[in-house]
Amino acid sequence: xxxxLYQKIYQSHVVGSLNGSTDLLxxxxxxxxxxxxxxxxxxxxxxxxxVRRPDxxxxxxxxxxxxxxxxxxxxxxxxxxxxxxxxxxxAENGIELLDLYHPDQGIVHVIGPELGLTQxxxxxxxxxxxxxxxxxxxxxxxxxxxxxxxxxxxxQTLPQQVAKTLKVEVTGRLSPFVTPKDVILAxxxxxxxxxxxxxxxxxxxxxxxxMTMEGRMTLCNMSIEMGAxxxxxxxxxxxxxxxxxxxxxPKAEHWDAAVAYWQSLYSDDxxxxxxxxxxxGSQIRPQISWGTNPEQVIAVDQPVPAPExxxxxxxxxxxxxxxxxxxxxxxxxxxxxxVDVVFIGSCTNSRxxxxxxxxxxxxxxxxxSGVRALVVPGSGQVKRQAEAEGLADVFKNAGFEWRExxxxxxxxxxxxxxDAGQRCASTSNRNFEGRQGRGSRTHLVSPAMAxxxxxxxxxVDISKMSVTQGAQA
Amino acid sequence: xxQIFAKGLVCPLDKNNVDTDQIIPKQFxxxxxxxxxxxxxxxxxxxxxxxxxxxxxILNEPQYQGASILLTRTNFGCGSSREHAPWAIQQYGFxxxxxxxxxxxxxxxxxxxxxxxxSLSASNIEFLFNRCKQGPQQWxxxxxxxxxxxxxxxxxxxxxxxxxxxxxxxxxxxIGASETLSAQIDQYEKQRRQATPWLx
Numbered sequence: 001x002x003x004x005l006y007q008k009i010y011q012s013h014v015v016g017s018l019n020g021s022t023d024l025l026x027x028x029x030x031x032x033x034x035x036x037x038x039x040x041x042x043x044x045x046x047x048x049x050x051v052r053r054p055d056x057x058x059x060x061x062x063x064x065x066x067x068x069x070x071x072x073x074x075x076x077x078x079x080x081x082x083x084x085x086x087x088x089x090x091a092e093n094g095i096e097l098l099d100l101y102h103p104d105q106g107i108v109h110v111i112g113p114e115l116g117l118t119q120x121x122x123x124x125x126x127x128x129x130x131x132x133x134x135x136x137x138x139x140x141x142x143x144x145x146x147x148x149x150x151x152x153x154x155x156q157t158l159p160q161q162v163a164k165t166l167k168v169e170v171t172g173r174l175s176p177f178v179t180p181k182d183v184i185l186a187x188x189x190x191x192x193x194x195x196x197x198x199x200x201x202x203x204x205x206x207x208x209x210x211m212t213m214e215g216r217m218t219l220c221n222m223s224i225e226m227g228a229x230x231x232x233x234x235x236x237x238x239x240x241x242x243x244x245x246x247x248x249x250p251k252a253e254h255w256d257a258a259v260a261y262w263q264s265l266y267s268d269d270x271x272x273x274x275x276x277x278x279x280x281g282s283q284i285r286p287q288i289s290w291g292t293n294p295e296q297v298i299a300v301d302q303p304v305p306a307p308e309x310x311x312x313x314x315x316x317x318x319x320x321x322x323x324x325x326x327x328x329x330x331x332x333x334x335x336x337x338x339v340d341v342v343f344i345g346s347c348t349n350s351r352x353x354x355x356x357x358x359x360x361x362x363x364x365x366x367x368x369s370g371v372r373a374l375v376v377p378g379s380g381q382v383k384r385q386a387e388a389e390g391l392a393d394v395f396k397n398a399g400f401e402w403r404e405x406x407x408x409x410x411x412x413x414x415x416x417x418x419d420a421g422q423r424c425a426s427t428s429n430r431n432f433e434g435r436q437g438r439g440s441r442t443h444l445v446s447p448a449m450a451x452x453x454x455x456x457x458x459x460v461d462i463s464k465m466s467v468t469q470g471a472q473a
Numbered sequence: 474x475x476q477i478f479a480k481g482l483v484c485p486l487d488k489n490n491v492d493t494d495q496i497i498p499k500q501f502x503x504x505x506x507x508x509x510x511x512x513x514x515x516x517x518x519x520x521x522x523x524x525x526x527x528x529x530x531i532l533n534e535p536q537y538q539g540a541s542i543l544l545t546r547t548n549f550g551c552g553s554s555r556e557h558a559p560w561a562i563q564q565y566g567f568x569x570x571x572x573x574x575x576x577x578x579x580x581x582x583x584x585x586x587x588x589x590x591x592s593l594s595a596s597n598i599e600f601l602f603n604r605c606k607q608g609p610q611q612w613x614x615x616x617x618x619x620x621x622x623x624x625x626x627x628x629x630x631x632x633x634x635x636x637x638x639x640x641x642x643x644x645x646x647x648i649g650a651s652e653t654l655s656a657q658i659d660q661y662e663k664q665r666r667q668a669t670p671w672l673x
Contacts, residue, residue: 016657020636024654026661028672036555038505049648052658055673064503078503085505122672129554129578145556145582146507147647155651157658161636193490194548194574227551229577250671258671293490293551314489314547411553413499420522432494432552434517 002268004165005234006200009140009265013123018159025160028122028139029056030152031108032095034086035063035413036127040150041089053156054094058117059086061100062107064413067376067403070100075414093153106379106405109133109347113217114381116246120235120262125152129224130347130429136216137243138235138265140200143224163229166199167273170207172282177463179357180215181349181427181446183207184222185287187279189297196228199275202267203233207281213242214353221348222429225294234266286462288334289431289444291322296431298334300449300461306330325433326441327421334443334459340422342373342454343436344400346410349427349447350378352385358427358451359391361462367399368457374401374416376408400454412437425453478589478616478641479569481541485605486531491545492552493579497561510561536609542569544601550579559583569614571621573598584637585647589614591621591631601629616642 003011015024030053037059044051051057061083066074072083083100090097098105104115109130112118120138125131127149134141144158152158168187188195201223203216211219216233223231240259243249250258267273285299296319298305307319307330323329328337344350344358355377367373375395377383383405386392396402409416410428412435418424420439427450431442445453452460501513518530526533532540543562549572550558559582562570570583571591583590591614593601604610604623613622616638620628640647665672 015661016654018636018650018654019639021634022636024651024657026658026665035502039507039556042505042507047648076503082503082505119672121669127554127556129552131554143554143578145554145559145578145585147556147582147585151648151651154648155655155658156662157651157654159647159651161634193551194576197548197574197577227548227576254671258669261669293492318489411494411499413502430492430494430552432492434498435494438498438517438522 001272002270004267004271004273005138005202005232005265006140006163006165009121009123010162012121015157021161022159023161024157025123027056027125027152027156027158029058029112029117029124030156031112031117031124031126031131032057032059032149033063033108033126033128034061034082036146037089037149038082038085039146040153041085043150044153049154051093051095051153056156057095057153059090059095059097060105060108060111061086062405063407063411065100065406066414067406067408067416070404072100079414103380106382107347107350107407109217109221110350110378110382113137113213114246114379116243116249119243119249120239121265125158130221132223132228132231133217133221133347135220135223135231136213136233137239138233138262140230140232142230163200164198164274166196166201166228167276168201168203169205169276169278170203170281171205171278172207172280173210174207174281174284175463177286177448178284179446179448180211180218182284182287183281184219185289185294185297185444186284188222188226188294189287190279191226191277193225193293193295194227196223196226199228200230200232201228203231205281208233209236212353213238214351217351218348222294225429235262286446286449288449288459289442290326290328290334291319292325292431292433293318294429294431294444296322297444300334300459304328304330304332304334335461336458337423338458339371339425339453341418341424342371342450343376343409343424343426343428344374344447344450345376345378345408346428347378347407348429350376350382352382354427354447355382355386355391356389358447359394361448361451362394362398362455365398365455367454371454371457373399373454374403374409376403377405379405398455409436411435418442425450425459476615476617476642478614479541480613481611482537482539483542483544483605483610483612484531484537484540485602486543486545487602489546490548490551493550493555493558494552496550496558497555502555502557507560508564510557511564514561514565539566541566542571542612542614543567544605545570545572546598547573549575551576554578554582556582559586559588563588571601584640587641587644589616589641591633593629593631597629
């Protein structure tokens, strides 16, 4: 019987069997950041252990950093201590750190691929749930907790059990205005926030093949939002072309061998998945979340659903609570709802292509009066490129704040927060209660939809905008 | 052989999809310590905007003070990988969480801290919630026999991964357990360097 892509990568990383059904898997890349690593380093020290493979460990500062000032002090005293702890731990253990002052610093899931650290066939872990992003390259990539971070630091391995496999096929071609963000929101809407629990999801089909690496990263990034352990896309020429020449990509003398290996990374025709889901990509419309978890999503031209429209009592109850929290009523059109804040950024949508799509919608227009709008590029590289392409000027001229790279308002660990009761059009990944600030009301959208909301001061169905203003598919 | 893993008062938290941002909000994540998170647990639900206790939140109700078993519904712990979530739950005093289902990362993080997470069918969860409506419940968890002892000879059995069960019963240091395979890790690294030299 054939094997799935996940099974191929998993099996090639088994170091040994621990007991029963638990294997010890080798980890090719361990990415760390300031928030989930300090306790791991303390634990390591306490037990008298060393970092086994500092050369496979890479660090950045992203979660609690200021996006206004490049300084450890800028986000408060406890944040400063955390940043200093990471710098000290990296120095002590010989780990490469892209600190706040490094030109390539940025969100861990933006810089890993950018630097070529992320490659097909790898096992990649990080103390952050959105590590699933790296699956876009055909790697098994997943988020871990701090105890596991300590385990990987000590052994460069992690105990794992084989996950179930889920195939998500997106057929057909996407309409103009429909982006990878809309595709993953539509998938989560269909499968639910727990639909992927216990599974590794592989995305395939014509719509996925047509996506750029940035788009694939957006898709895999949010596979955790349906509970999947990881999301995967088989590598192809698009993947190889993206990687070639990246600083940590295989050098010339290994390139051909690496590509030959990567070309073996696909699910065999006769591989059997535990579950298969198929979605017609041509039917997906621009999406927007209306509730307080990412499955509570609709196409932007649909009315807000009534709780009683859900047959499942749990979903009906969740809808009722969500409408109360969000200050919405069943039947409303979100295109009638005003926004207070617009956030374009996060590990989901802060890459160059996202900023291009947003800037294309903005053009020479201005941010609506009374709307606070931020663009937070995902990394130093993205920021420089956006400035070189003139995108930064488009945003600044329109009245957007143009910030330094970091996680920012996605989770509001720094001072970028949404106030209680305020409504935010956000390109991030979670619309949980209080996620962007206590009492904040988050609507998840694509960069083009967020930009359109900033200009109009309310949500907009971008598929109804004129073509010249439209974002690229 | 019966082995009581935990016993105590049950707090029924009647919510689905409790995410890690609710379990412990962002502002508590800047600590470099593993301790001090008990007060942060369910912060936005537990405290009102002015800092006073929210009398309507179940953890603040007098009859649930001292609870050590948390009963909840589906997909508990979804969201981020923050281990601060199980730390906060455990430091508050809960060492057992019973739910219909858990998010994967949260489950692993909890086990790595020696907590027992029990998954039950929707009908059994409903049965336990109904029981809680009859008055404060004191339950015992028999891990060896995989049973929740409800008192008066009533019990609900539960399934669990046997590797996880062994770890909880033996209290093994999981890094130490993996280190017993260090010769195999050496061997794997050697072979990896030869087969895929570009990986480092």
